[in-house]
Amino acid sequence: MTATGRKYRILLISPNPLFRDGLLAWYGPQWAGRAEVVGVFSRLDEGLAALADTAPDMVILDYDDDECRRADLLQRFIQEERQAMKVVLLSLQQPDHVIVYDRRRLSASKLETWLDAPWKNFPNGQENL
Amino acid sequence: MTIRLLLADDHLLFRRGLRGLLEDMPETEVVGEAENGHEAVLLAQRLQPDCILLDIHMPVLDGCGAVALLRQGGYRGGIIILTVSQADEDLVCAIRAGADAYLLKNVTPEDLLKTIQAVLSEQAVLSPEMMRTAFNALRQNAAQGWGGLSEREWQILRAIQRGQTTAEIAAALFISTNTVKTHVRHIFEKLGVSDRRTAVTKAERLGILPPKG
Numbered sequence: 144m145t146a147t148g149r150k151y152r153i154l155l156i157s158p159n160p161l162f163r164d165g166l167l168a169w170y171g172p173q174w175a176g177r178a179e180v181v182g183v184f185s186r187l188d189e190g191l192a193a194l195a196d197t198a199p200d201m202v203i204l205d206y207d208d209d210e211c212r213r214a215d216l217l218q219r220f221i222q223e224e225r226q227a228m229k230v231v232l233l234s235l236q237q238p239d240h241v242i243v244y245d246r247r248r249l250s251a252s253k254l255e256t257w258l259d260a261p262w263k264n265f266p267n268g269q270e271n272l
Numbered sequence: 273m274t275i276r277l278l279l280a281d282d283h284l285l286f287r288r289g290l291r292g293l294l295e296d297m298p299e300t301e302v303v304g305e306a307e308n309g310h311e312a313v314l315l316a317q318r319l320q321p322d323c324i325l326l327d328i329h330m331p332v333l334d335g336c337g338a339v340a341l342l343r344q345g346g347y348r349g350g351i352i353i354l355t356v357s358q359a360d361e362d363l364v365c366a367i368r369a370g371a372d373a374y375l376l377k378n379v380t381p382e383d384l385l386k387t388i389q390a391v392l393s394e395q396a397v398l399s400p401e402m403m404r405t406a407f408n409a410l411r412q413n414a415a416q417g418w419g420g421l422s423e424r425e426w427q428i429l430r431a432i433q434r435g436q437t438t439a440e441i442a443a444a445l446f447i448s449t450n451t452v453k454t455h456v457r458h459i460f461e462k463l464g465v466s467d468r469r470t471a472v473t474k475a476e477r478l479g480i481l482p483p484k485g
Binding site for chain 1 (some may be wrong): 296
């Protein structure tokens with residue numbers, strides 16, 4: 144659930160049906176009531192095309208697709224004007240870690256405070272972007 | 273009666289998802305999860321699942337090693353390799369060790385279930401993408417015999433596997449140590465390795481040498 148009380152919106156992109164359906168099977172019950180899967184795609188280009196319509200808060204991308212160009216997604220992520228979109232990059236070939244991009248927006252005053260000690264956590268009141 | 277399954281994969285998200293998927297199927301039940309081959313062997317002994325789904329590349333003990341230990345330990349259930357690896361040596365190693373099926377992780381849930389049911393009916397299953405690899409591996413094996421090694425090179429590699437030193441091998445074969453070293457260099461070149469331990473490991477995986485008992 145987001146701060147505004149609406150359900151958290153998740154978009155899932157994976158070329159592997161076992162992984163895709165498996166994630167939904169495992170997390171679906173845990174997310175029930177608080178989050179909703181607003182789109183499931185096997186191809187990156189289809190998932191990117193659906194970004195505007197689905198307005199996800201988080202994109203989970205399995206980048207094992209040979210045709211998947213992460214640069215495309217990251218470009219879209221950087222350009223995206225909407226607030227609050229996290230991107231989780233994962234691969235079946237990398238069992239050890241996932242990469243999470245969590246973009247944030249700070250007001251100018253908060254930025255100044257944060258830059259005084261950027262190794263500390265973000266100040267309270269920051270907005271996800 | 274549901275099919276009792278054991279899952280072994282070091283990819284936590286994949287394993288969790290696979291469990292969720294299989295538990296949603298009325299035909300199957302997941303009785304255990306392991307994150308490496310060693311755990312899988314121990315759990316299989318305790319839980320006696322009908323079928324085990326194993327990844328190939330896992331820490332501590334890989335899928336091939338686990339299959340070999342399971343079969344040596346008398347496990348008679350189905351063993352399905354579920355992996356992203358399309359490497360010929362992984363396929364050959366898994367089949368030689370005693371796997372019943374080799375599936376890539378891009379398989380659909382429906383085909384996975386069919387494969388589970390097939391191996392429990394004594395059938396062997398290969399992902400279509402792996403057929404060419406299997407044929408090539410068979411052809412290569414037939415053409416090269418001992419992986420391209422001469423009989424003398426194979427003898428020396430077998431001696432290395434037993435832990436014999438260069439001097440011991442030379443004495444046993446009535447040849448000089450320099451000749452042994454020359455043979456070892458040729459073995460390395462043919463196997464594409466640079467040390468003795470890797471040569472033995474690779475030869476075992478390719479079935480050129482029997483597993484060290």
